[in-house]
Amino acid sequence: MRFFRRLMLCVAPALLGVAASEPLSESFDVSVPQLPQIVATDGGKAVRYELHLTNFATVPLAVRGILVTDADTGKILRSFSRRPLLTHLIPLSGTRDDPSSARVTIQPGARAVLYVELSGPLPRRIGHTVDYVAACETCPLRLEIPAVAVNQAAAVTLAPPLAAGPWAAVQSPDWPRGHRRVVYTLDGKARIPGRYAIDWVGLDDAGRTTRGDPDRAVDAIGYDAPVLAGADARVAAVRDGMVESASIARNPDHVLGDGSGNYVALDLGQGRYAFYEHLRPGSIQVKVGQRVRRGQAIGALGFSGDTTGPHLHLHVANGLDPLKAEGIPFVIDSYTEIGRYDDIGALGSKPWQSAGPTRKSHEWPASNVVVRFR
Template sequence: MVVFIDVPLPARAPIGTIRHRVGYRLDGARATAQLSGAPQVLPRTRPSLLAPPLRGGPWLAIHAADWPRGHRRVFYRVDGHARLPGRFAIDWVKLDAHGRYANGDADLARAWYGAGADVLAVADARVAAVRDGMDEPARISQRTHHRPEDDAGNYVALQLPDGRYAFYEHLRKHSIRVAIGERVRVGQVIAALGFSGESTGPHLHFHMADANSPLGGEGLPFEIRAFERLGRYDDIARMGTPWQADDDAAARQDEWPGSNTVVRFAEGLAPDREQ
């Protein structure tokens, strides 16, 4: 059994260790028993600090710790080890000013605002893996389920200078502009947002991991250098309608976008590719 506990903490809380204390009561017992675990030392490594993987917006950062089938709760067993590759993953869906995600028939993949958007390198990095050639259906209603190893669809993995890997998944077929071993620069266009693999609609799945494997790496935290937070959805089922605007909407720096927040990235142009 796995128990998930999500506890909000003050920003930059100086916490070095944690100890779990679990209280429980057996059926028929009057008293509550308590079990205490050994102190666990928290990792000292800093999250990777990244440039945005997309430009402009608004973009909806889809993730939530309490979803039973959300990124943070789906384990994959690879080579005998269970891992959570999407522990800190974000699904990015583009919206318009009214919160709509498609122009016209939302069942048409090409009608989604994010379809075909430029996907950008988040750091100066080396291309570690590429998979291309997977088809994507023309309509959302035509999507099919895939084997777990094909869930990522067309994807690119970048190895960052800190040794961690950035994964970009569900890319458009034949849109990938880079090859394994190639060096890329921050902001460079590497592919286009698509609808391949296990996807509910055109979006960019982005996560960081400790290994060059979409399912075999453990998910790692990251922060984005700069973005403007516009608001959020308290209920993701309301996507497609106006989001709840923030009273304190402002530029954010060195932050992981919160659950189901709406953000905007700078519109700066990507640098030219090296020839």
């Protein structure tokens, strides 16, 4: 079968009367399901997007490196090889190569997703070059992927989702099961709703997350804090009435679709929706269709759904469903950054690394920063 396919590949150009300079090799089917969209963050600019590589060949294709470039100047923006390749190009099968091989093998019929985060000066068009080998180990192959346009649309602006603080803005692109890497395939499409999601965890000035029993949601510092509408908007969806587990440690898993817990979705216009999730049961003060004003209380921080502790989950997406929409960037119009957790494992047991305070205007809070709102 392999011979037959190779033969076909070799003879096809001749049959068409095309001069073949070198044998063709099968490569990947490549897609970028959601175009990169720029967001202001950490004093600069950033984008998050994914490159999907699908192997339709009958032989394994082993990726050895991927270069991300400015498609107009050729400048290298990011190089994925060795460890960064292994930690960012993830086969959906879960099958991983021996780390010492410094390659990611994508089996026939399989797909891998490259999770890309870029920061600094960003180009208008992004190029990608994939270096790989197929059946011939000593024959390096290179795939140049057509340039991907960067979406220049401004990110959604929201008012603070909470008051006062301090609040930890918990998010990282690198966690294997963090929002940024959780793909939901529903209604015939794979999407990442939480691409830019932030989990807001309440702290006291010593960095504690509870004022009593760490296993009781109601003792959490942030519990029952008013959740505030991010914009003048229409309430597009509400779910209330999901009960909370009496024990944080024994919060049961929920069926797909219930993980968001009690939530409010606000229609921000232009097909964009903000999701405020895990709200306290019975706390939601708004109804579908109602107009809300920026800063208006819409519910209270709680512990409903799939969560390891009371917090407010906030994300913005391009559709009205917590799971069936692509996450898009947002900025918060005003907040004060007072530090960050270099090690998020210390959340709740140690104070953050303080810095600043720095007033932030129209930025997306960076990974694990600690902020105060007015």
